[in-house]
Amino acid sequence: MGKTAFLSSDLENIEKDDGFLTFWYFLMSKYKYPLSVNILVLNTFEETRRIWHKFERASDCYGFQTYEWLNNWFITVGKKMNIIPCLVKVEAGNGEPLMLLPLGIINKYGVQCLQWMGGTVTDYHAPMLGKRFSVLVDSEIFCSLWEQIKKVLPCFDVIHFEKQPEHIYEQYNPFLYLDCWQFHEKSYSATLDDSWENFSKSKKRKNIYADSRRQRRRLTEIGDLKFKVAGDCHDVEMLTSKMIEQKIRRYQETGVRNLFEDDKYRSFYLDTAKELARTGIVHVSGLFLDDTIIAVHWGLIFRDRFYYIMPSYEGGPWAKYSPGRLLQEHLIKLCFDSGIKIFDFTVGDDSYKYNWADNEMELYEYYEPVNLKGKQYILIAYIRQNLKKYSNLLNSLRAVKNFLRK
Numbered sequence: 001m002g003k004t005a006f007l008s009s010d011l012e013n014i015e016k017d018d019g020f021l022t023f024w025y026f027l028m029s030k031y032k033y034p035l036s037v038n039i040l041v042l043n044t045f046e047e048t049r050r051i052w053h054k055f056e057r058a059s060d061c062y063g064f065q066t067y068e069w070l071n072n073w074f075i076t077v078g079k080k081m082n083i084i085p086c087l088v089k090v091e092a093g094n095g096e097p098l099m100l101l102p103l104g105i106i107n108k109y110g111v112q113c114l115q116w117m118g119g120t121v122t123d124y125h126a127p128m129l130g131k132r133f134s135v136l137v138d139s140e141i142f143c144s145l146w147e148q149i150k151k152v153l154p155c156f157d158v159i160h161f162e163k164q165p166e167h168i169y170e171q172y173n174p175f176l177y178l179d180c181w182q183f184h185e186k187s188y189s190a191t192l193d194d195s196w197e198n199f200s201k202s203k204k205r206k207n208i209y210a211d212s213r214r215q216r217r218r219l220t221e222i223g224d225l226k227f228k229v230a231g232d233c234h235d236v237e238m239l240t241s242k243m244i245e246q247k248i249r250r251y252q253e254t255g256v257r258n259l260f261e262d263d264k265y266r267s268f269y270l271d272t273a274k275e276l277a278r279t280g281i282v283h284v285s286g287l288f289l290d291d292t293i294i295a296v297h298w299g300l301i302f303r304d305r306f307y308y309i310m311p312s313y314e315g316g317p318w319a320k321y322s323p324g325r326l327l328q329e330h331l332i333k334l335c336f337d338s339g340i341k342i343f344d345f346t347v348g349d350d351s352y353k354y355n356w357a358d359n360e361m362e363l364y365e366y367y368e369p370v371n372l373k374g375k376q377y378i379l380i381a382y383i384r385q386n387l388k389k390y391s392n393l394l395n396s397l398r399a400v401k402n403f404l405r406k
Contacts, residue, residue: 035136036093037145041086041152045071048087055089055100060169061128063302068276070102070117076268077119081106085117086153090145097130098137099174101149105156111377114156120259121268123187123309123346124165124363126173139177146178158374160381161366163347176364184365188345188357196336200329208355212329215321223290227330230284233274239286240273243296246312253315269298269310287327295323297331304341306331325352332356 042048045067052067063069074085088101102117116125130136137145163184164175192199200209219225230236244260251258259265276282280301287295294314300307308331313324335343345353347363369375 035141037098037148038091038093039149039152040089040091042089043085043087045074045085045087048089051089052087052100055097055128055130058097059100059128059130060133060171061100062124062126062165062168063281063300063305063307064118064122064124065100065102065126065128066281066302068279068281069122069272069300072272072275073118073121073268076271077121077264078104078117080264081119083117084154086114088149088153090149091130092136096132096136097128098133099130100128102127103153105154109377109380111158111373112156113377114153114159116161121265123163123307125161125163126165126168127175129168129171129174133174134171137174139174142174142177146175157370158377159366159368159370160377164364164366166362166364175366178366178368180368181364181366184363185347186349187347187361187363188353189359189361190332190343190345190356191358192332192336192341192343196333199332199336205355208325209329212322212326216326219289219294219321219323219326223292224288226288227327228286228288229334230277230286233277236273236277236282236284237270239284239293239296240270240298242286242293243284243298243310243312244269246296246314247310249315250312273298285327285331287323287330289318292318294318294321295327297327299331301340304339305344306335306340306342307344307346309346328352328356 040051042051049067049071056066074083078085083104083106086101086103086105088099088103089097090099090101091097103114104117106113106115116122118125161175164181165173165187166176167173190199199205216225228235230239244266248258248260250256251260273282273284277284283297283299283301283306285297286293292314296312297308298310300309308328311324311328313319313327332343343356345357367378367381369378
């Protein structure tokens, strides 16, 4: 097995020679021929833009791994958290793309932690995989390759990968070949391969759809009920601001931590919506009763998949009409009409997802300490997770108590 390396600080040479820091590894593939692997590490988004877009077109990935999504997250959130980007491109010696890894290093509790870029707003943390990755790279080769990648990254104390999907489209997530994974949570999706009429009136959804028709009829008796997709910057900003307002109210009602207490996340959703709605990646919509916005949804469309990410609805007297569900049904119908194949409800065990979804995907968490500080980090993380579970139980009991008092 051989290895060569060179350094370059000339941006033209990055395109010509493929990198500031490039290593070639010769690995024995499962087909018993040597696989030449080229690893490129970059530490700014600006340097990777052209490479990323090229790789994106030739890979399997989710909308959360697009350059636009993660670059906007880094500008509004990651940079303010002093995260050091470690953007890794892996390709075969003939230039065929194998993987792109949007990694970063963040200081947590005095520990340097290697994690996926995208933080809490990203529901699936994963690599981009070249179309033939699974053909060229088996589990043994991947584990060897990962060891080499770790050697060329800046120093860190621990690896902590969260919300790792089991599959990246049809390909198995190679990071699950590593030891010490644990099940974390699930995501849910619906396959849209029939028609809206048959889908909505199936045995599983028949009663829900009938109730939705009743609620829609009751609302139309009050005023003019309209579904609207944000079409310009003004509508995008107005509906996103309304979504944040409705979410804050709901967080307060349920006792869940308010994401928007931190201005970074307000900026992320507002700026990303204004930046990406023009390209069609971010999709913002609302349900109006006359001039009142009774429900909002903020999500993504990427390739053949709709991502249902941030739904919200108006409280008070409007809640009894289930406006959030009515808006959701409009969105599913819109996806049928637009030829979208997957309606992805993303992460979370919300009960409404069971009514619509016919697929579930397990998400995993991974810890790997490098030194004693890394081991201490993992211990603290386990303690925090158990405390969070206890806190969630208390919040649920408080919600039940408040409901019974009404």
